[in-house]
Amino acid sequence: MSNSLMEWLKQFKIEDINLDLLNTAFTHRSIKGLRQSYKIEERDDDYERLEFLGDAVLDLVVSDKLYNRVPLSEGNLTVLRSRMVNEKTLGDLFDALKMKPFVRSALPKLSQKVKCDILESFFAVIYIEKGFRRCQEVWDLIMKKTKIEDTLLSSHLDTESIENDQLTPSQIEERKTLRRYYESIEIKTDQNARNVLEQLFAKVYGDPSMLPDFNDFEKTETVDGPRFIVRLNETIILLEKKYYLHTEGVARRYKLAQIRAAEKACDMIYLPYTKR
Incomplete structure (x- = not known):
């Protein structure tokens, strides 16, 4: 699998990376009882610790990108970020990037959560091996390839514009006040x-x-x-x-x-x- 995995990595301009760590990012804990069948050593780990790190890395990557790209309020930025790094969006990215062939799992079907976790684990490996800047570059490549960021941003801005057109000035002010309150709590x-x-x-x-x-x-x-x-x-x-x-x-x-x-x-x- 290493050759095909390295070939897959070329789309992100990654040629030198710890394959053992990367394989861990693609390993679900369900495989632990089937190690011999999958030729996995007893010491090999699953992706759960990496997912913990990758979740934080992706949050920061997307937060930084949105902060520097769109002049929106904190509340709007928070909503946009949540739409970009939720299970559905990251699961869809997993499918779009064709990551499934590299996954080691005994599950009959990969849920959106598992797909999301694996993508986050992948970014954790990039962070560990290449640093935060490279994570940003890989994210940008993925966004350019899938257009998901542009689609979500356009949809969000259109929704805000439509809402503003439909609300009275007092309702717009009420919405701003309530959303500041939600952020405060x-x-x-x-x-x-x-x-x-x-x-x-x-x-x-x-x-x-x-x-x-x-x-x-x-x-x-x-x-x-x-x-x-x-x-x-x-x-x-x-x-x-x-x-x-x-x-x-x-x-x-x-x-x-x-x-x-x-x-x-x-x-x-x-x-x-x-x-x-």
Whole structure:
């Protein structure tokens, strides 16, 4: 595999790198029970420690790129970064870069999370071997190849422009005020709407058990399969103003219907989240 892996690395202008470390970045822990079949030595590790480092490296690479490329507010930069380094985007990059042939795994199928973890581990190896500047260069090459950065940036700016056209001046100011508030209480917006909304409730009420109730639902059977309707009926006080979050989410899966209901609630209070 080393020859094909080195050939694959040429697209990133990498010719000299620790292949043992790189193979670790492509090794999932599921392989540990099948070491003989895959000719993996007992001392060989999996990618989990590298993923921890790579996650931080990619966050910094993307943060630096966005900071220097677009004159947006902190809140907008945070939302953009979360869209670029979430599981879906990095998993799609994994597929676009055709990394699967180099993965050592006993899993029947690689999930988006595993793909994301492997890509982050790959960047950890580049950081260890070549330094941060080279990580930036490789990221730029990947963005030029896939156009994902341009697509996400264009989509985000178009959305902001459309929102501004549809909002009154007082609503635009309210959105700015609320988003500054969300930043001040450190709401992590790189998650789906339900998770983000749950964070907000827990922080506002100072109690991790004070979460929005998504248990009001109904299930019907259709010719296309089950259909779930989840109803959210909550109120929340933000900066001394009460907001009524009465929404409904519809989907073929219960959890997705919950997320859809949460998305509408987040939109009502200008709470950023990562679309799933």
